[in-house]
Amino acid sequence: MTARPRLDDYRIILAYSGRVAIGLGAVYAVPLAVAALEGEWAAFVDLSIGCSASLALGAALASLMPREARPGWLHGMVATAVSWLLAMFLAAIPYRLSGHYASWLDSLFDAMSGFTTTGLTLVQDLDHLSRALNTWRHVVTFVGGQGVVVLALSFLVGGSRGGYELYVGEAKDERLFPRVAHTAKAIWKISAVYLAVGVGALWVAGLSIGLPAKEAFYHGAWVYMAAWSTGGFAPMSQNVGYYHSAVYELVCVAFFLAGSLNFALHHALMTGNRRELARNAEVISFTVTFAGLFTLAAWALAGSGTYGGIATLLRKGFYHVISAHTTTGFMTVAARQFAREWTPLALCAMILAMMAGGSACSTAGGVKGMRVAMLWLAIRNEVRALLLPSHASFRRRIHASGDRDLGDGVVKGAALVALLYVATWVLTTMAGVAAGYSPMDAAFEGASVTGNVGLSIGVTAPGMPAALKVVYLLVMWVGRLEFMAVLALGRFVLSAFGRRRP
Amino acid sequence: MSRVALAPGMAAAALLLAALVPAPAFAEDPPPSAVTDLVERAAELDGRRVALEGEAIGSPMIRDSGAWVNIADRSGALGVWMGAETARGIARFGSYGAVGDTLRVTGVFHRACAEHGGDMDVHADGTIVTAPGRPVAHPVPAGRVVAALALALVAAGAVAALAAFGQDRGPRTPPPGYPGSAKSS
Numbered sequence: 001m002t003a004r005p006r007l008d009d010y011r012i013i014l015a016y017s018g019r020v021a022i023g024l025g026a027v028y029a030v031p032l033a034v035a036a037l038e039g040e041w042a043a044f045v046d047l048s049i050g051c052s053a054s055l056a057l058g059a060a061l062a063s064l065m066p067r068e069a070r071p072g073w074l075h076g077m078v079a080t081a082v083s084w085l086l087a088m089f090l091a092a093i094p095y096r097l098s099g100h101y102a103s104w105l106d107s108l109f110d111a112m113s114g115f116t117t118t119g120l121t122l123v124q125d126l127d128h129l130s131r132a133l134n135t136w137r138h139v140v141t142f143v144g145g146q147g148v149v150v151l152a153l154s155f156l157v158g159g160s161r162g163g164y165e166l167y168v169g170e171a172k173d174e175r176l177f178p179r180v181a182h183t184a185k186a187i188w189k190i191s192a193v194y195l196a197v198g199v200g201a202l203w204v205a206g207l208s209i210g211l212p213a214k215e216a217f218y219h220g221a222w223v224y225m226a227a228w229s230t231g232g233f234a235p236m237s238q239n240v241g242y243y244h245s246a247v248y249e250l251v252c253v254a255f256f257l258a259g260s261l262n263f264a265l266h267h268a269l270m271t272g273n274r275r276e277l278a279r280n281a282e283v284i285s286f287t288v289t290f291a292g293l294f295t296l297a298a299w300a301l302a303g304s305g306t307y308g309g310i311a312t313l314l315r316k317g318f319y320h321v322i323s324a325h326t327t328t329g330f331m332t333v334a335a336r337q338f339a340r341e342w343t344p345l346a347l348c349a350m351i352l353a354m355m356a357g358g359s360a361c362s363t364a365g366g367v368k369g370m371r372v373a374m375l376w377l378a379i380r381n382e383v384r385a386l387l388l389p390s391h392a393s394f395r396r397r398i399h400a401s402g403d404r405d406l407g408d409g410v411v412k413g414a415a416l417v418a419l420l421y422v423a424t425w426v427l428t429t430m431a432g433v434a435a436g437y438s439p440m441d442a443a444f445e446g447a448s449v450t451g452n453v454g455l456s457i458g459v460t461a462p463g464m465p466a467a468l469k470v471v472y473l474l475v476m477w478v479g480r481l482e483f484m485a486v487l488a489l490g491r492f493v494l495s496a497f498g499r500r501r502p
Numbered sequence: 503m504s505r506v507a508l509a510p511g512m513a514a515a516a517l518l519l520a521a522l523v524p525a526p527a528f529a530e531d532p533p534p535s536a537v538t539d540l541v542e543r544a545a546e547l548d549g550r551r552v553a554l555e556g557e558a559i560g561s562p563m564i565r566d567s568g569a570w571v572n573i574a575d576r577s578g579a580l581g582v583w584m585g586a587e588t589a590r591g592i593a594r595f596g597s598y599g600a601v602g603d604t605l606r607v608t609g610v611f612h613r614a615c616a617e618h619g620g621d622m623d624v625h626a627d628g629t630i631v632t633a634p635g636r637p638v639a640h641p642v643p644a645g646r647v648v649a650a651l652a653l654a655l656v657a658a659g660a661v662a663a664l665a666a667f668g669q670d671r672g673p674r675t676p677p678p679g680y681p682g683s684a685k686s687s
């Protein structure tokens with residue numbers, strides 16, 4: 001597929017996207033069930049329109065699959081990028097119909113924010129949203145975390161090998177098992193175990209802080225889905241600040257921290273390989289960068305006297321730095337408190353944490369601990385090579401679910417993606433400055449968008465310029481897919497309109 | 503929030519509640535601030551008496567020594583720490599199915615409350631209901647129901663057609679260059 005795409009290429013890509021749309025239609029069953037259970041019939045009708053549209057369009061597109069299809073790697077990448085856009089449109093339908101969004105653009109923004117597990121939101125009057133639509137917002141972010149594509153993979157593509165390309169394109173390149181279907185099943189198994197434990201834990205925590213039983217359950221389910229997918233949505237406008245509870249915040253931390261860990265690490269731990277936790281390069285990388293950045297933020301906040309006592313400093317400082325570093329985006333302060341009360345140095349620590357991000361093959365965003373570790377080790381190796389005699393050699397390795405060679409090709413890949421993240425952040429920041437925001441506000445919000453975090457310093461609001469909404473929406477999409485799938489789509493589009501054959 | 507025409511019974515209940523809850527005289531109270539004003543002027547207002555008027559949202563959360571009631575005005579929402587009995591006296595909280603009681607709260611504002619883990623809050627010493635809440639109906643537009651039904655039929659037809667004619671046409675053979683040893687990219 002290096003030459004001009006043929007009709008079959010388009011058909012394969014659209015057919016895979018169609019399967020994803022059918023999967024999305026099936027997922028609509030969850031909020032529809034809540035709407036029926038709660039008697040929220042207006043929401044039910046809105047959701048059913050989104051559901052039917054997904055199924056109808058999905059079936060139409062899926063039928064395009066050519067009989068002699070030979071999907072390649074590029075098909076999978078392009079289909080992934082297209083699927084996320086298609087899913088965004090289909091998931092936004094009930095948002096727009098609900099009347100809680102000022103425009104289609106705002107609805108699309110929220111859908112993309114959900115699927116990319118970012119958590120920035122343009123919803124209005126969130127405190128009066130139906131339970132069904134709140135469920136949909138959180139299911140979208142949960143499904144986004146698991147990967148729209150892995151979902152389609154496990155339910156629809158089944159054992160066919162074409163699925164692997166979709167899977168690779170989805171930024172989850174860690175193979176737990178050689179076979180794709182097994183990998184997808186393992187991911188869902190790990191998630192299902194955590195789902196049961198997490199919703200239960202947050203339900204109990206909700207009861208203990210005085211929520212009525214039914215509210216505690218719904219809030220537990222919603223907050224769990226946002227935590228595990230490192231999403232950052234919450235059912236109330238004050239985000240996690242609504243609960244006013246250290247216990248609730250801590251339970252959240254446990255699950256968004258778990259969600260930010262590599263699925264391969266979860267698998268190792270669940271199969272009894274406890275030692276992996278201490279040796280894993282990503283765990284070490286995260287621990288080191290988190291400790292450093294939290295110390296920096298705490299030092300800056302202590303110096304400015306933002307939080308009087310050590311207890312409040314720990315509760316506010318720790319919570320927001322770890323929320324940033326895992327790219328979750330839960331907040332217990334108002335957005336403008338960052339701008340008004342946090343010092344520039346503390347905000348810089350937050351920006352670095354958001355850019356570094358969680359683990360590869362997790363629900364987290366950002367550059368990711370694996371690449372941070374690789375680049376650190378590569379620099380160390382270079383220095384070591386400098387000091388050794390020229391004929392001497394040593395093994396360059398990294399430990400993450402087994403020892404891997406840290407060859408030049410791997411390092412180059414990591415460096416390129418890291419460079420793309422930083423460049424994207426710079427451009428996003430410039431877009432914010434161009435729209436009239438202060439450099440610090442634009443840099444903070446830019447890092448949040450680029451790393452799919454969801455913390456806000458107050459830039460993201462229904463009244464922000466439409467052009468900036470579009471920029472943020474696209475950057476969330478590009479950042480979540482780690483550039484490659486989107487670059488493949490760009491290449492595909494260019495080749496379609498490129499030189500015509502003589 | 504919205505000015506609601508008070509049903510006589512509700513108005514009486516509100517007045518009764520107002521009489522029950524000890525509230526300082528209005529003359530001494532500062533004018534109500536919007537939540538954004540409190541956030542933006544937090545350093546200046548820290549530790550001072552403020553007034554706040556907004557809708558009670560979500561649920562009251564009764565704790566050992568008091569209760570949390572979150573209040574929203576058009577500009578934002580803020581936690582108010584009040585006595586458990588006062589919180590129990592609030593009849594209706596805002597949700598999908600209701601507009602909550604509008605409360606006028608006076609109390610001490612904390613930019614980062616030391617007692618409550620650094621939360622921005624108001625410790626209320628006077629809470630009165632200035633407008634009772636009301637249930638909100640969400641009628642289903644008939645045209646939308648028709649559209650939804652029609653679309654559901656189309657979707658059912660499309661899925662049935664795919665199941666009957668279009669199923670299992672996925673790739674059977676691995677493509678050339680299948681990345682069995684794909685590196686991370």
Ligand SMILES: [Zn+2]
Pocket residue numbers: 583612615616617618623624625
């Ligand atoms: Zn307090």
